[in-house]
Amino acid sequence: MFRTVLIAALAAAATPAFSAGFDLPPRKPGQWEMSIQVDTAAMPPQVIRMCLDADTDKMLNNKFGGMASQMCSRQEQKKDGDAIILESDCRVGDMTTTSRTIVTGDFNSAYTMKSDVQMGGSNATRGVQAAAPKGVTSQQTTISAKYAGECVGDMKPGDIDLGGGRIMNVRDMPDPQPMQ
Secondary structure (H helix, E strand, C coil): CHHHHHHHHHHHHHCCCCCCCCCCCCCCCEEEEEEEEECCCCCCCEEEEEEECHHHHHHHHHHHHHHHHHHEEEEEEEEECCEEEEEEEEEECCEEEEEEEEEEECCCCEEEEEEEEEEECCCCCHHHHHHCCCCCCEEEEEEEEEEEECCCCCCCCCEEECCCCCEEEHHHCCCCCCCC
8 A cells, every 4th residue: 555655746746746647747845744535545644755957857857757657548737717627537457547636836836736547457466456455436635735945854856755765866766667
């Protein structure tokens, strides 16, 4: 379960948040704090901190964007007033997903992403089965991100602090592999 939450947190950090393959504005360089709440997770929100510069923000998006483009048959982005609406249809193994994400705020001080994902198919991947053994058919995720200023302590651009002493740098992350 922790591995699945870790992957979800990294994907969320990367995209910014499950929106790989979309053309979102770059985040302001510096330290960002993100709270990730999944409605089906029986746990408190996952909180991560990231130190980003222009290169590492782009690197995070590129790592996960390529995987999304391989898995998704439709990815649409549109504006509705100040909100950005992201919609996609994707396939992971034999499981299909249809998602709708609404992004509000800005990428200089704070933004919120609210995602609703509908899942179908009888043969979900091992990772999805481990995270949702009872066959979840929908999931809502809220990511609240805020700019916290300059990077603090020993954090350098690309560092992602997952809590509990777990820090990794985007430059050291392997490229994600499609889920089997």
